[in-house]
Amino acid sequence: MNTKEIADVFDKNVMPTYAPGMALVKGQGTKVWDAEGVEYLDFLAGISVLNVGHSHPKIVKAICDQAAQLMHVSNLYYTEPQARLAAKLNSVALDGKCFFGNSGAEANEGLIKLARLWGHDEGRYEIICMKNSFHGRTLATAAATGQSKIQKGFEPMPEGFVHAEYNNLDSVKALVGDKTVAILLEAVQGEGGIISADQEFMTGVRALCDEKNLLMLCDEIQCGLGRTGKWFGFQHYGVEPDAFSLAKALGSGYPIGAVVSGDKLKNVFQPGKHASTFGGTPLACAAALSTLEVIDDEGLVENSASMGKKFKAGLQALADKYDQVEGVRGVGLMLGLEMKGPAGDTAKKIIESGLLCLATAETIVRFLPPLNITDDDVEKALTIIESCLK
Numbered sequence: 514m515n516t517k518e519i520a521d522v523f524d525k526n527v528m529p530t531y532a533p534g535m536a537l538v539k540g541q542g543t544k545v546w547d548a549e550g551v552e553y554l555d556f557l558a559g560i561s562v563l564n565v566g567h568s569h570p571k572i573v574k575a576i577c578d579q580a581a582q583l584m585h586v587s588n589l590y591y592t593e594p595q596a597r598l599a600a601k602l603n604s605v606a607l608d609g610k611c612f613f614g615n616s617g618a619e620a621n622e623g624l625i626k627l628a629r630l631w632g633h634d635e636g637r638y639e640i641i642c643m644k645n646s647f648h649g650r651t652l653a654t655a656a657a658t659g660q661s662k663i664q665k666g667f668e669p670m671p672e673g674f675v676h677a678e679y680n681n682l683d684s685v686k687a688l689v690g691d692k693t694v695a696i697l698l699e700a701v702q703g704e705g706g707i708i709s710a711d712q713e714f715m716t717g718v719r720a721l722c723d724e725k726n727l728l729m730l731c732d733e734i735q736c737g738l739g740r741t742g743k744w745f746g747f748q749h750y751g752v753e754p755d756a757f758s759l760a761k762a763l764g765s766g767y768p769i770g771a772v773v774s775g776d777k778l779k780n781v782f783q784p785g786k787h788a789s790t791f792g793g794t795p796l797a798c799a800a801a802l803s804t805l806e807v808i809d810d811e812g813l814v815e816n817s818a819s820m821g822k823k824f825k826a827g828l829q830a831l832a833d834k835y836d837q838v839e840g841v842r843g844v845g846l847m848l849g850l851e852m853k854g855p856a857g858d859t860a861k862k863i864i865e866s867g868l869l870c871l872a873t874a875e876t877i878v879r880f881l882p883p884l885n886i887t888d889d890d891v892e893k894a895l896t897i898i899e900s901c902l903k
């Protein structure tokens with residue numbers, strides 16, 4: 514089918530929640546091809562899902578081997594891939610225990626339920642979230658999200674979420690009350706426009722949580738798994754949350770989400786308290802385990818840091834040279850070009866010139882390339898971006 518044929522059938526049959534423009538039919542490494550065979554350099558990577566690139570041979574093999582061996586059995590049984598994946602995640606951070614679901618929203622729902630259960634006997638359930646954050650599209654995670662456009666039309670929202678100013682510790686302190694149980698935040702706000710937490714803010718939130726006996730919860734769904742040049746975003750600040758959520762890049766495109774907890778929360782969910790039919794199936798866990806192995810074996814956290822520096826310096830040079838660019842934001846390979854006006858037209862031009870990216874938060878052109886990009890990919894991307902700014 515060509516793009517028009519695909520779009521005709523799609524638009525007639527799929528609810529119009531998205532407004533896709535192009536039809537992609539194949540991906541390999543850092544490249545994708547559309548239905549007409551046009552090649553693109555993919556600097557969006559499924560919005561930070563394809564951290565190891567498209568169809569990495571080791572992940573394809575792990576999925577195929579596991580699919581032939583055992584895809585699903587239900588969580589009534591022990592399975593080796595889930596055991597090994599949890600052990601690997603716990604060895605990378607917090608040294609506690611994991612719960613597996615299927616998406617980012619489900620992982621954040623898990624965090625929310627975990628926090629509520631932990632605070633339940635004291636009647637504490639309220640979670641302080643940040644303005645401009647994004648945590649998902651289920652009712653509870655939309656309520657946690659600090660953007661009214663995500664909530665509009667779905668009111669009344671579930672209660673128990675209040676919103677402080679990001680990077681403003683006083684505004685967080687002002688919201689702490691008898692019912693507060695946790696503080697939830699992203700180390701780098703993704704959908705909010707690639708905004709990093711300040712060092713004092715992260716340190717201050719951790720100290721506040723310790724002082725008031727609150728849980729510090731991090732949403733690492735977009736900024737985790739090497740994206741920012743460290744395994745997890747919070748690791749830039751020398752603080753550890755009590756638990757954090759993962760999804761997006763965890764399965765390299767196979768759906769899987771996780772709640773990763775430290776000591777304080779690791780045994781709060783007891784049998785019957787939380788569950789998910791597909792959570793942590795052998796197939797999903799095999800995909801995730803091989804993803805973590807590839808990130809390790811190929812040094813992708815380090816590559817994200819070094820390529821990120823190079824790409825950011827190149828973007829900064831463009832910002833200095835071209836009047837319509839305000840500046841550059843982000844860390845590692847989670848970068849945004851801040852335009853002086855709306856970013857939509859610039860992003861469209863860049864995509865039409867062969868580089869996939871995404872306009873976000875009105876004025877930001879967002880880049881989230883695979884973490885295994887090379888010098889050559891960075892050069893190519895910068896050339897395309899510059900040709901569109903000229």
Ligand SMILES: *Cc1c(COP(=O)(O)O)cnc(C)c1O
Binds near residue numbers: 649732
């Ligand atoms: C994408 C995202 C989510 C939601 O994940 P889904 O898999 O779409 O439910 C939550 N939080 C952050 C920070 C995200 O980037």
